[in-house]
Amino acid sequence: EPEVTQTPSHQVTQMGQEVILRCVPISNHLYFYWYRQILGQKVEFLVSFYNNEISEKSEIFDDQFSVERPDGSNFTLKIRSTKLEDSAMYFCASSGQFNSPLHFGNGTRLTVT
């Protein structure tokens, strides 16, 4: 069964550094999402992406964050200058239609030191 893949599984970075989290959604899916989960807290929506543009973003998704689908297969989340509070598990998800089940990747655990 096709699946969403995320790399790396774990990323350690120093405060102020830029990180890029990578995701390969399911190939025929059209809707893409990033979510994050701070340790011990609930999952939070960051951004949705459709038709090569952001369709919605949460208040968490400030100017430090950006997303890109550079080549029709990868879907990346960039954090420009990481802060300690960016430490979390970041999940990529995709779906074939707007209101259809989401397929999640296994997540990237980002640790900012």
Add this chain to the structure above:
Amino acid sequence: KNEVEQSPQNLTAQEGEFITINCSYSVGISALHWLQQHPGGGIVSLFMLSSGKKKHGRLIATINIQEKHSSLHITASHPRDSAVYICAVRSQSGGGADGLTFGKGTHLIIQP
């Protein structure tokens, strides 16, 4: 903004017991998702529903739109069902409706 509440927060049961996890939300939705998160962190979609009832194997999900409430049931529970079960909703369209709003999850432990 939709508020999603789950109960119980923690549940420990014996193998074979019938399990019920509840979810309530505050604002009208277009869809409700039940998700399973294993200790390693990965999230798996169990159900997406907007009305009625769905069944998959030993899992049953129901939703009452009027009461803004959903339940997830597990019949003949097994230790491998131990996980965090998360309810998430997509609010009705009209701004802010793309992303899911998540509950805090129910941590389920099934003892042999």
